[in-house]
Amino acid sequence: MANFGNRVYELRTQAGLTQPELAVALSAVCESVITRSAVSMWETGNRTPKFEVMEAIADYFNVNMDYLLGREDQKTADLSQVSSQDLRLLAWFRSLPVEKQKAILVSQDAPKGLV
Numbered sequence: 001m002a003n004f005g006n007r008v009y010e011l012r013t014q015a016g017l018t019q020p021e022l023a024v025a026l027s028a029v030c031e032s033v034i035t036r037s038a039v040s041m042w043e044t045g046n047r048t049p050k051f052e053v054m055e056a057i058a059d060y061f062n063v064n065m066d067y068l069l070g071r072e073d074q075k076t077a078d079l080s081q082v083s084s085q086d087l088r089l090l091a092w093f094r095s096l097p098v099e100k101q102k103a104i105l106v107s108q109d110a111p112k113g114l115v
Contacts, residue, residue: 004068004069005044008068011063023038026053
């Protein structure tokens with residue numbers, strides 16, 4: 001079964017990215033600087049990134065966390081039972097800047113259990 005490092009390597013190479021290119025792309029969406037060395041250490045299994053960085057990697061490659069962590073082989077969640085209205089709402093939410101997403105999730109209007 002694949003592990004996190006194998007999955008990062010697989011996703012990066014399938015996307016045609018070098019380690020430095022992935023580091024730059026992730027730094028652009030994370031609140032921390034990602035280096036080529038960090039990507040290399042993840043791929044070799046010498047280090048594991050913070051959870052927030054793992055989420056950014058999963059989002060960047062459009063895979064679910066269980067796939068990224070090697071827990072399952074299906075890259076994305078099965079959305080066949082989700083309503084089209086919910087999918088539109090999710091797409092709208094994901095199109096917002098991260099700061100706005102966070103503001104919505106911590107607001108009093110956020111559905112209970114999301115925060």
